[in-house]
Amino acid sequence: MVDFINELNENQREAVVNTEGPTLVIAGAGSGKTRVLTYRIANLLSKGVPAYRILALTFTNKAAREMQKRIATLVGQGNASNLWMGTFHSIFSKILRVEAEHLGYTSNFTIYDSQDSKNLIKSIVKDLRLDDKVYKPNDVLGRISMAKNNLVVAQAYAQSAKIVAADQAAKKPMITEIYKYYQLRCRQSDVMDFDDLLLQTNILFRDFPEILEKYQKKFDYILVDEYQDTNYSQYLIIKKLAEQHKNICVVGDDAQSIYSFRGARIENILNFRNDYPGYKLCKLEQNYRSTTTIVDAANSIISRNKEQIPKKTFSENEEGDKIRVMKAMSDKEEGFQVAQEIFRISQNEQAEFNDFAILYRTNAQSRIMEEALRKRNIPYKIYGGLSFYQRKEIKDLLAYLRLTVNQNDEEALKRIINYPKRGIGDTTVDKLKEVALKYNASIWTVLCNLNKVPGVVSAATAAKLTHFRQLIEGFTELAKEENAYDTTYRIAKTSGIIDDLSTDDTPEGVSRKENIQELLNAVKDFSETAYNEGRDDKLPSFLEGVALLTDQDSEKPEDNNKVTLMTIHSAKGLEFENVFIVGMEEDLFPAQQSAYTPAALEEERRLFYVALTRAEKKVVMTYATTRYKNGNVVYPQPSRFIAEIDPVYLEGFFTPTRSREDRQLQVPGRVTRMAKPTLSPQPNVEIPDVDTSRLQAISGDTVVPGMIIYHPNFGAGKVITLDGLGVNKKAKVLFAKHGQKVLLLKFAKLYVQGDTN
DNA sequence: CTCTTCCAGCTTTTT
């Protein structure tokens, strides 16, 4: 039995005991949010609610697993594993597989990861003969994703005047066409992308009320973690499911909303009161994780944001050390200093390596940290970056598995039709695709009907294609009989993948083979566990989950005493005794794209808040004064976030005294190679003042000599000369405060004085 | 059709 009285504070207990009706839990960082969720679920179970009637949605697989583990220790493994607990994507993909036929998919539909989606977009852009410089897969996918997350299907996209106008303004009017074909080809391939998993669930619930009702009845209790990170699509699914009984409990912290870039709506949490009148509000404000210094410093940061739910997190822990700021001459030295500090602290204070985390804004920063740690023989584990499942050799083998299960999977087919080499080149694939488009069929269908389209390929090519087709068909037959492991093993062998990798003796080649072996082990593990537990051990079942897996899901036991390296985003929800936040520099953190709009900047600040509040005892922040970025040297300024912390909580950072106006004017931007901050000579040209409240952005090619321009970094300046052509066009500009600079116009964000009326 | 070499673009963050 669960001891609520002794293990929970009053507010936490409220949140746990009030199981009926809508409940909103506002949970500050480190306030025992997970504890509340797990106890609430344990409480429901102890009241006799069957586990399979509880739906608990988390944001990451990791969070789900963690919670399951903790519930299992409270109520036993058997009970815990019957819970419907997982990410939105994994839970609803499960439901969609059951209901797929209603929507015109098969239950074996494939899930495209972002790379697959981008590849498909690339290919559509090519088919439509569009400029791939204008229609960049990333951008286009972003637009489509945004649309889907707002439940705008391709047809509605085309009909929305607002969206069409926005695309036209961005000079990308064909996105709507691309969306249409993208969706068409996904359907043809029996494929859903990540966003479809949510969109199609919404469509399912909208168009089939009896199915909605089935699930409304099934889930008596619904819990949602990280509610501030839900997007519209997720929000609506929850709302519909909870409509009948309204036993919904959402937990979140608006101060930790860091996913608006992928459609998360902070309003969802703010509007809970309107959606569920009569809701119960629980505020968890006591931080049990961090020292008062850290909590107060974090508060001093987040209070600068305008948009937030009023709350005051506090800590009754000891005051603790001040937050240390370390400056390094270079990114390399930054790594060196961090490694040295970790080593020193671990020696002096008997801290274990797993008490340390190094957090960074971008994955690209990990490599330099890795190198430094390796030199000092400090063990580390690294999350994110190129995940296991994104490695080429793994994707290749998975593509075989996918095609075996779903022959219409276009991206899988294109990936392996000529890997290993079997003499089927791009020309042939293009021809097949043309035929497929013409007959509105998948490439596989064309492959099966080559005789009906004579003359498309030569007899020799046709033979090769047929051979490939038979290879896959053989695998499909095999998959029906054998378990996932036996099938996969045979595929790896007979497809030639293993032979192909065996010819490569380089360290990379060896590591690729090891990765294949690791995947085989994972499949074996799946098959055996499934068999032992009486579940389906065939290939489709294995594949179901794989697309939604990430690196973070494969924690290895040998990883237990290592320093953790990860992005701040993936650190959310975790805690470490000692946290190093590295790369505290302008244009890195806050990211340069975020520095210009207030909303984006607030999100960066929340991200910083998340980073700080990961720490229990010590925070060390570091910045470098030179850094390699995309192979170029840049000279970053320390992040404004350092100066935003109340200096009483800091040590080692000298806050430069700047005038108020100066601080407001300074919107640090990109430092280009040409723009080394050197000693600025006083200008000998008179530059009039610029009214910064009336600036108008201009593009580089409208710049002419003599023009007065305004640069976010350097302020007002006069264009002296221009040289270079096209994208290499440069302007020599004399700035009032910074002297002469050469700007690459392609990069420089320039403004001119706008109309004064 | 395949292999090699060269170049451009990229870096926000994740299911």
Place this chain on the structure above:
DNA sequence: GCTGGAAGAG
């Protein structure tokens, strides 16, 4: 600094 695509030679 790395990756993926283009281009050109065999």
